[in-house]
Amino acid sequence: MIYALLSDLVVLMHFTFIVYVIFGGILVGWWPRSAWLHVPVALYGVAIEWIGWICPLTPLEKRFRRLAGQAGYEGGFIDHYLLPIIYPEGLTDRVQLVLGGLVVAVNLVVYATVFTLGREGQS
Secondary structure (H helix, E strand, O other): OHHHHHHHHHHHHHHHHHHHHHHHHHHHHOOHHHHHHHHHHHHHHHHHHHHOOOOOHHHHHHHHHHHOOOOOOOOOHHHHHHHHHHOOOOOOHHHHHHHHHHHHHHHHHHHHHHHHHHHHHHO
């Protein structure tokens, strides 16, 4: 029972990580120093997509699932949980490049907006 709970907790952490990678730049508007955390986290998230790394949370979740007597799954977190919803055919190199590009684009827009609004507020 504890391992099933831990695996679900890891899924929640993984989802939170992904949301922070994509939208964490918004926090910079309220707390500019958060950029020191968000920029490396976002770059790591993009690297996972572009280089094909496996996020360490994925094997951790799989391990907890096996210890709980549940079946593991093939592939990574995005492939298992998100792509069936967004892209039913599966994760390809091209899709990973697009996902990483979207993360970069969203964050560039967010940071540009935050810094533009910040400069306007200083005038």
